Amino acid sequence: MKSWNKKKILEIDKKHIWHPYTQMKDYENRDPLVIVAANGCKLKTIDGDELYDSISSWWTTLHGHLHPKLNQAIMEQLKLLDHVNFSGYTHPYAVEVVERLKNFLPHTLSRFFFSDNGSTAVEVALKMAFQFWQNRGVNSKTRFVCLENAYHGDTLGAVSVGGVDLFFELYKPLLFKSFKAPSPYCYRCEEKEGFTLDANHECNLRCLDGLEKILNEHHEEICAVIVEPRLQGAGGILVYPAAYLKKLREITEQFKVFLIFDEVATGFGRTGTMFAFEQAGIAPDIICLAKGLTGGYLPMALTVTTEEIYQAFYADYLEGKTFYHGHTYTANPICCAVAAASLKLFAEEEPLVKTKEAREYFHQLLLDTFSDKPYVGDIRYIGYVGAIELVRDKKTKEPFSEELRLGFNIYMKSLEKGVVLRPLGDVIYWFLPLCISKTEVEEILKISAEVIEEVLINL
Numbered sequence: 001m002k003s004w005n006k007k008k009i010l011e012i013d014k015k016h017i018w019h020p021y022t023q024m025k026d027y028e029n030r031d032p033l034v035i036v037a038a039n040g041c042k043l044k045t046i047d048g049d050e051l052y053d054s055i056s057s058w059w060t061t062l063h064g065h066l067h068p069k070l071n072q073a074i075m076e077q078l079k080l081l082d083h084v085n086f087s088g089y090t091h092p093y094a095v096e097v098v099e100r101l102k103n104f105l106p107h108t109l110s111r112f113f114f115s116d117n118g119s120t121a122v123e124v125a126l127k128m129a130f131q132f133w134q135n136r137g138v139n140s141k142t143r144f145v146c147l148e149n150a151y152h153g154d155t156l157g158a159v160s161v162g163g164v165d166l167f168f169e170l171y172k173p174l175l176f177k178s179f180k181a182p183s184p185y186c187y188r189c190e191e192k193e194g195f196t197l198d199a200n201h202e203c204n205l206r207c208l209d210g211l212e213k214i215l216n217e218h219h220e221e222i223c224a225v226i227v228e229p230r231l232q233g234a235g236g237i238l239v240y241p242a243a244y245l246k247k248l249r250e251i252t253e254q255f256k257v258f259l260i261f262d263e264v265a266t267g268f269g270r271t272g273t274m275f276a277f278e279q280a281g282i283a284p285d286i287i288c289l290a291k292g293l294t295g296g297y298l299p300m301a302l303t304v305t306t307e308e309i310y311q312a313f314y315a316d317y318l319e320g321k322t323f324y325h326g327h328t329y330t331a332n333p334i335c336c337a338v339a340a341a342s343l344k345l346f347a348e349e350e351p352l353v354k355t356k357e358a359r360e361y362f363h364q365l366l367l368d369t370f371s372d373k374p375y376v377g378d379i380r381y382i383g384y385v386g387a388i389e390l391v392r393d394k395k396t397k398e399p400f401s402e403e404l405r406l407g408f409n410i411y412m413k414s415l416e417k418g419v420v421l422r423p424l425g426d427v428i429y430w431f432l433p434l435c436i437s438k439t440e441v442e443e444i445l446k447i448s449a450e451v452i453e454e455v456l457i458n459l
């Protein structure tokens with residue numbers, strides 16, 4: 001076993017490392033956890049403590065940490081090819097990813113563009129949709145429609161179609177202007193009472209009226225609509241009905257506007273089906289994939305599109321229709337090897353079938369544990385993702401004061417108790433790996449409930 005010097009690690013970290021989405025001053029008088037190992041659903045600290053990775057390490061881990069078959073795939077790849085640039089060259093490792101992934105996608109999505117992460121997958125999608133119209137000589141279609149509470153990444157293009165003001169407000173002067181349509185935030189819908197539950201409730205989709213109006217009035221300026229299908233993730237784990245997507249597909253077709261599905265978070269089984277959009281029985285024009293693409297091991301992304309879009313770029317070089325986009329590590333062979341191994345696992349071991357019972361148990365246990373709590377305004381879930389929204393007053397849905405930093409305090413307490421909870425404001429959520437068992441679900445929710453009660457009692 002390797003030996004580490006914890007004091008030294010923390011000293012150098014605090015002196016030099018700037019962590020993402022972190023107010024570094026919060027760590028002035030407390031230390032971040034030092035994680036040195038992981039296995040299955042658990043992380044291990046330098047002190048030897050184990051804790052449940054109940055957010056799948058920022059929504060990436062699928063089959064559990066250090067899965068033997070995924071490890072093996074990387075090891076085998078290291079005997080052959082580490083990296084080569086992907087312009088003018090190809091390799092069997094990228095081809096295998098495409099061959100395997102094709103089997104899980106509608107046949108209309110047939111052109112695959114590799115990049116590095118969720119944000120780049122989105123940047124690529126936006127540029128593709130924009131340039132399609134330019135290449136076709138339709139210069140007016142330059143704008144995008146996105147949703148309030150949308151999150152598509154942190155690069156400036158992705159932020160321009162984002163709708164989480166807390167993260168993005170400051171950067172407004174740097175962004176291009178998008179049309180923002182209302183969010184399908186079922187819990188705060190004026191026409192509905194009670195929990196969001198599984199979002200299959202009867203609903204007349206009033207939240208789509210705003211988007212339809214924008215398309216009706218501005219479709220000649222709009223090249224695409226971008227949404228996270230069935231689940232707005234970072235905007236608060238907002239689960240919404242599949243019928244919304246079905247109608248959205250109809251409207252976008254009616255107004256000749258492309259539909260981009262950002263499945264960076266929802267893809268690869270997390271919502272109970274391989275891709276969330278399948279639940280609506282429709283297909284987008286462009287899909288963005290990352291996070292789970294490599295089983296949660298390495299950064300790689302894909303933007304997959306149709307033959308129609310691809311053909312708008314396919315021309316003699318001097319026509320100037322080339323897609324000028326690419327990243328240094330495009331289709332890195334090691335990333336491809338682990339992605340192919342993960343897709344093989346989906347095909348051969350059917351993890352979604354295997355853990356269906358655990359997934360349903362998770363939903364039921366969420367309801368059993370939190371339904372009667374006076375501070376739980378909403379319970380929502382889909383597949384391996386579940387959330388509760390904490391409120392000061394259940395009747396009026398009044399939120400807790402921001403100054404209480406409820407989410408942050410729950411996060412800190414959860415680490416002491418052996419579960420990673422990383423709330424989004426007052427929304428406490430679980431983003432479980434597909435390998436989760438009933439026993440693990442039980443333990444995670446039991447500890448989570450204790451943590452929440454303890455923090456609320458001490459307010």
Ligand SMILES: Cc1ncc(COP(=O)(O)O)c(C=O)c1O
Nearest residue numbers: 117118119151152153233264265
């Ligand atoms: C829906 C969605 N799109 C895009 C991204 C950005 O992905 P990345 O952090 O890999 O750039 C995220 C990240 O959480 C996401 O949830």
